[in-house]
Amino acid sequence: xxxxxxxxxxxxxxxxxxxxxxxxxxxxxxxxxxxxxxxxxxxxxxxxxxxxxxxxxxxxxxxxxxxxxxxxxxxxxxxxxxxxxxxxxxxxxxxxxxxxxxxxxxxxxxxxxxxxxxxxxxxxxxxxxxxxxxxxxxxxxxxxxxxxxxxxxxxxxxxxxxxxxxxxxxxxxxxxxxxxxxxxxxxxxxxxxxxxxxxxxxxxxxxxxxxxxxxxxxxxxxxxxxxxxxxxxxxxxxxxxxxxxxxxxxxxxxxxxxxxxxxxxxxxxxxxxxxxxxxxxxxxxxxxxxxxxxxxxxxxxxxxxxxxxxxxxxxxxxxxxxxxxxxxxxxxxxxxxxxxxxxxxxxxxxxxxxxxxxxxxxxxxxxxxxxxxxxxx
Numbered sequence: 001x002x003x004x005x006x007x008x009x010x011x012x013x014x015x016x017x018x019x020x021x022x023x024x025x026x027x028x029x030x031x032x033x034x035x036x037x038x039x040x041x042x043x044x045x046x047x048x049x050x051x052x053x054x055x056x057x058x059x060x061x062x063x064x065x066x067x068x069x070x071x072x073x074x075x076x077x078x079x080x081x082x083x084x085x086x087x088x089x090x091x092x093x094x095x096x097x098x099x100x101x102x103x104x105x106x107x108x109x110x111x112x113x114x115x116x117x118x119x120x121x122x123x124x125x126x127x128x129x130x131x132x133x134x135x136x137x138x139x140x141x142x143x144x145x146x147x148x149x150x151x152x153x154x155x156x157x158x159x160x161x162x163x164x165x166x167x168x169x170x171x172x173x174x175x176x177x178x179x180x181x182x183x184x185x186x187x188x189x190x191x192x193x194x195x196x197x198x199x200x201x202x203x204x205x206x207x208x209x210x211x212x213x214x215x216x217x218x219x220x221x222x223x224x225x226x227x228x229x230x231x232x233x234x235x236x237x238x239x240x241x242x243x244x245x246x247x248x249x250x251x252x253x254x255x256x257x258x259x260x261x262x263x264x265x266x267x268x269x270x271x272x273x274x275x276x277x278x279x280x281x282x283x284x285x286x287x288x289x290x291x292x293x294x295x296x297x298x299x300x301x302x303x304x305x306x307x308x309x310x311x312x313x314x315x316x317x318x319x320x321x322x323x324x325x326x327x328x329x330x331x332x333x334x335x336x337x338x339x340x341x342x343x344x345x346x347x348x349x350x351x352x353x354x355x356x357x358x359x360x361x362x363x364x365x366x367x368x369x370x371x372x373x374x375x376x377x
Contacts, residue, residue, distance in 0.1 A: 013164070014063055014118060017118065018060050018064075021111045022060075025052055027106060028108050029049055032045055041090065044091040048088075048104045049104070077112040078112040080112075081108070082109075084109065085103055085109050086135055089139045091104060097139055109136075112132070114158075117159075118165045121163070121165060122159045122166065126158045128158055129151070133150075133154055133155065136151055204224075206221055206224035207222070207228065208221070210224065225261065226260060249275075250273055251283065251314070255283055255307055259305075263290060263305065265304075268309050274372070281351070282316060284348060285348045289345055290318065291344075298322045314372050315369060317367060317370075318370075319368075320366055323363060324363055345368065345370070349371075352372050354372035354373060356369070357371075
């Protein structure tokens with residue numbers, strides 16, 4: 001079901017299947033009326049038509065409920081169609097079947113093929129068609145040019161309908177993502193208007209008055225100016241598309257959100273795509289590295305983020321011009337239970353199959369390099 005309980009884009013396909021079943025059942029009944037006198041067991045033919053009618057009603061009601069479109073119903077649908085097809089061997093004269101005479105259910109047997117294709121795509125539709133084609137070959141005692149049309153048409157129907165069903169599902173997913181992005185964009189714009197009318201104006205006023213007053217007020221004004229820059233960058237950043245768990249996204253917007261008056265971001269001009277879960281972890285590790293810069297590098301320290309997209313790996317470097325990390329400080333912090341670098345940075349990247357190198361010398365700043373090999377993702 002789609003947004004607000006409305007039918008999804010798959011729904012017309014299930015409705016089409018219902019129409020097909022009813023039409024194919026009517027055609028089989030007409031053939032039965034015209035040919036039953038020539039059958040080896042006419043009463044058996046009418047019994048099969050009755051079974052087909054009952055199953056058409058039962059399966060159509062069941063397929064109307066999305067939660068019932070699972071393997072039990074799909075398997076039963078295929079089994080009933082195969083049984084009705086195989087029954088033709090004892091009801092219709094075998095000699096006629098061998099030269100292409102119609103079976104009892106005729107096109108009605110394609111119903112399960114279409115159902116399997118809608119529910120699972122091309123592969124599932126082709127499997128159902130092949131299974132029913134085997135039953136058709138058994139009924140006709142072999143495969144010949146005269147009897148090939150039915151199996152070939154069923155396989156083509158399974159592949160074709162399955163392809164259309166996958167396109168419908170993909171289109172529905174993209175439509176849902178577009179609606180979510182549009183809603184998020186509208187909310188961002190609403191918040192941006194509120195922030196611009198209140199918070200940003202106050203921060204700009206504090207920055208201006210602090211510079212005028214000097215002393216400690218000047219420092220307060222400087223901090224207010226930095227936060228104003230961060231907020232302006234935040235509300236101006238485009239919301240990245242909502243992606244599926246295994247979808248690839250451009251990591252650049254996630255990292256550019258950290259840019260501010262004291263943080264400079266540099267990246268390639270082309271998208272750097274990673275799986276959405278990997279991109280989120282890399283961005284979180286970069287955020288943790290910047291937190292360390294803010295806490296330990298000094299109030300006047302600046303930081304630079306460099307994103308590089310190489311053939312076999314993605315590398316992000318976070319460098320600052322602070323006082324550096326004294327020798328042994330990281331190991332001491334880990335022993336004391338302060339796990340910012342060990343867990344927030346190294347742990348995240350290690351779980352992605354990557355590596356982290358920390359280069360620092362007292363008085364020369366620190367560089368944290370995060371490397372994620374593409375072979376691991």
